[in-house]
Amino acid sequence: MDRIPEYVDGLPNLSGQEDLITRSLAEARSRPVFDDQLDLGRIEAAFTIALHMHQPLRPADGALAEAPIIGNLAWMMDHQDVGDNHNAPAFAWCYRRMGELVRQLLEEGHRPRVMLDYSGTLLHGLRQMGLDEVFDELRYLATDPRARQAVEWLGSTWGHAVAPSTPVQDYRLHVRAWQHHFAGLFGLEALSRVRGFSPAEMALPNHPDVAYAFVRTLLDCGYEWVLVQEHTVEELDGSGLADPHLPHRLVCTNSDGETAAITAIIKTQGSDTKLVGQMQPYYEAKSSQPRDLAGHRVPPLSAQIADGENGGVMMNEFPSKYLEVMREYSGTSVAAVNGTEYLEALRRLGVGPADLPPLQPLHQHRVWRHLEPGQGPERLAAVIDKLRAEDDRFHMDGGSWTGDVSWVRGYDNVLVPMERASALFNSHMLTTKTPTDDPRYRRALFYLLASETSCYRYWGQGEWTDFGAEIARRAATAAQA
Template structure:
């Protein structure tokens, strides 16, 4: 956010520290402790004879902000969680976008940039070996595109970047006949199928995050208690244990900040003391265990993004891109509940409606960036390592952060306008230097 000295870019945590008397900014140090506390909590549980598991995703700009602040206490704790040999069997890092961008309304060419920028940031912080262990992807806000072309390019970009699976929100997907997922289906991997307006298809494994109040579910370790009541299921010829997948959106509420540590301790101690078949397990660990027992993605149920069945029924199987867009328009007029904005865990809030004054500039800056650099990068890929390119890219990625479209009009949209202005300024400067 452009809120530092001379409006320089600083992290929100730094802003909280700079203004301790505003709002809940007095929580800056408790927030900082939340970022690093698992480096204390996991060894504690392991020393007690527990076998804890946790999956983590930190956005690239959060990692950058921690480094920018010189917070070695946080950086060293995260490095321990990412690199220490003991931690590798307990902690799974998930990839995400570099900024906390909402995939459905992110310009399609920038999906790949967000993904690759995060990978570069993570590797710079923790090394190539740690990056190679990152196999799953956590979309910010659990936001899954449902426009056929956006979803196809999103899945394609994930697979090209080496990702093997992603987390999806239960109500952001549907069965191939358009009906909601069966409850039991939420507890095994699914094959997410994406089909674009050219008729091309691509798929990726999806673990389903069930509906509910996200921070409360994880903060109070509901996944453990739900898993205790789950039955084994049949995938192909193999009987497999059910997996309950949940995720909380970080330290923006007292539940995760205050209730999670003790609930996490309690659940792991119960697993240790009651060997009844319910254990903690991470996503890749579970999928790899299935593979070792002969279960492949071909055995997984096939799902698609929400509203796909209605769209393809309206447009026809061999519809052109124009016919698909016309079908979207007809369905949107006929049914206010039909939307191609995608779905996330905040479906009561639109990342598009009411934010034209952010989305317009965001799309303009992205288009100008690609117009300025794409052909030059094809001719000389080393341009991506130049300062003009990287400074312009930084502003493109930052402007796509969801925070600028969460809090309504005011300070945050003003921040967005300033980032947009500076981004265009960087592009003009790059053009003057013939980059």
């Protein structure tokens, strides 16, 4: 059986088939994702782009405690006279247009490449709106034998939760929930080809225990690599990356001395939709030369990710520029690739994960100068307090695409209700080992994951934090039902 239900009891299928998904992923791991094998010896450089698509859920109009939960795009569609909501129809087109663009390029005989990252809340909101034409295009990209060579789907957290400030047990629930939802939409075979992970907001935890749990979760859920922001990581001696255009090995050790490592592809520079909208990685790659890696000469990889719909450059300029570049690079010494495609080509060359240079989350070198792995969480907490007292720039809030949002500080009015909901879900559902296909579990999980969406913090104080607190309230109520 390749398909599992997309919806159960009126809610997206977020749990209940964990064993089936784990078995399906394990059985597929020995098979390559890409049949059109990339020959790294024939190119000088490679480039890749990823499009991140997301809309949060929110209460509809009316009394906050009673309003149904809808997707933000639906609210924008109904209120196009407010702010920038006139962009809602363009956003809806952006969510399906890659199917049209990829189909056109394949029919022309070209070799398009793109990676896609869709949050679960967006997918649920689109389905609620009845936008079946969007799913028709996405299903083509996920299942058509030719299109799936051009398109790589990246895993994500179902509720667009940021790792540094999401309870670690909940983060794992988000990762598993997205896999359920994706398999319900496109099938287990399509899910088995999802090998890379795109963290919401490019947020990487740097607290040693949280970072370890983050990597452990990805590995346990079958992921082989993760996309990370250049300025959120460091060499093991604390210096910046010597060459961010090569894949690395993200190594995370916790205070108990346990270590987990996963391959990392580096997104360079800050976050700017123009970098993808104007296909900057292609032009960067054109001026790049092969590098030495584990005794081999390999083409460097220029990688970028950006919102796929947000901003004028992505809504209006990206489609024509994408078509132009995908047509232009063909037959040159530069190749468009997807992340797993590039890593599979490295393995065929003899370069595996263990051969990649190690890195770690930002600021950890300062921790490990004062802490021996295995000394435990109490000693770690004391070291962190000492370092904070010595330098007010030191923090364990993690890093993301932006250096001026911590995702932790200043959000008590939404984090406190979220943490209460998480604690109640843990005590009433996880600790009691409530079956994950129990309707009570599914309902509480839906609200919990929806409440942990980053937007309730990123968009600042006011109605969005109220929305987050209200959805967390519903999660707490459902957990105790």
